[in-house]
Amino acid sequence: MKYVILIHSNPDPWGHPTGDYLAEHQALPQEQRDRMNADFETLLGQAQERGELLGGEALGAPSTSKLYRWHAGEPTSSDGPYAESKEHLAGFFLIDVHSRDRAEEIATGFAGPGETVELRPVMGSMDDGDE
Secondary structure, eight states, rough: OOOOOOEOOOOSSSOSGGGGOHHHTSSOOOOHHHHHHHHHHHHHHHHTTTTEEEEEEEEOOOOOOOEEEEETTEOOOOOOEEEEEEEEEEEEEEEEOHHHHHHHHHHHHOOOOTTEEEEEEEEEEOOOGGG
């Protein structure tokens, strides 16, 4: 079963890992930040060793995005991001796991102070009973 893990964040300035640029993360004691970073690296390593981690990328600053919409019968474009959005998509990871429980276990490891993590199944990759 494939899932995408979407990382939503709003660091200022924009940078990766996004947690390093968030006030909520910076307010933690250094020892706790180091432990969280080590735990995250362990999680990524385990997922990669198990063949669960299919890929992922950090995304550039929202100010560099371009939005495409349909207006008056034709496509139009404008500079991004959505002005009303406080958090922006910072990056994503694609995983392939044996169960939703495992997907949730991995996604939990991506959650950090000041960020929102969204776990979403990839269309067509799940059994009807698991949705």
